[in-house]
Amino acid sequence: MNAPATPPSPYSASTRDSKVESHTLSVLVDNEPGVLARVVGLFSGRGYNIESLTVAEVAHAEHRSRITIVTSGAPETIEQIHHQLERIVPVRQVTDLTIAKRSLERELAMVKVRGRGDNRNDALQLAEAFRARVVDATTESFIFELTGRPDKIDEFVDLMRPIGLVEVSRTGVAAISRGPDPI
Missing domain, CATH: 3.30.70.260 (ACT domain)
Incomplete structure (x- = not known):
């Protein structure tokens, strides 16, 4: 049955x-x-x-x-x-907010990357291109802080994977409508 x-x-x-x-x-x-x-x-x-x-x-x-x-x-x-x-x-x-009005969406992420030598330099160059700040550094790893649209954070994380991505912590989306009026 x-x-x-x-x-x-x-x-x-x-x-x-x-x-x-x-x-x-x-x-x-x-x-x-x-x-x-x-x-x-x-x-x-x-x-x-x-x-x-x-x-x-x-x-x-x-x-x-x-x-x-x-x-x-x-x-x-x-x-x-x-x-x-x-x-x-x-x-x-x-x-x-997607249909009612134009809005801004932002998210904060902390991204931990392990790296030595060339990987370390690559991670720093990518971080600079994405305007990510180094908030912690050791001889073997970095923690970057990055704010922006969720797709920007996704792209940064994807680029860090082959370099030595260890972990990611994200806040979730904060959004607000544009212009002088409240939603």
């Missing part, structure tokens, strides 16, 4: 026939216990993926925090995520 097939997640079902897009969502929430768990629970309960997640208080007096989420899916999936986030009680505002 065959076991019943596991139904696909809503995420995989909706992306099968549509183009997968990456979107950055800004979620303004009341700063109270359990809010992040509810937001993350929405994603895990429905099989959506979170590619990046950052959270910080942005208005102390109003007890507000901003959750910045990078996720991907078909346009219908992104729209569904947006509407489901809006229904969570402590959520005040959800903005899809």
Whole structure:
């Protein structure tokens, strides 16, 4: 007897026939216990993926925090995520920065690279080209600090692999809309 097939997640079902897009969502929430768990629970309960997640208080007096989420899916999936986030009680505002307005995205990474001789020189030259700062150095390794768009950080990490990449630590995406008006 065959076991019943596991139904696909809503995420995989909706992306099968549509183009997968990456979107950055800004979620303004009341700063109270359990809010992040509810937001993350929405994603895990429905099989959506979170590619990046950052959270910080942005208005102390109003007890507000901003959750910045990078996720991907078909346009219908992104729209569904947006509407489901809006229904969570402590959520005040959800903005899809990818489509609503022009926005800036930045991420911070620390990249540890092992290297001696020519590899050491190559690592320093690449770091200079990417405007990465040396924040720690020993005779056998460097730790570089790099900020920029996520794809810039990906490229830097990929170039460091053959030189002697040891490990990477990334903060996740922080994003904000351009211009004088708030989102």
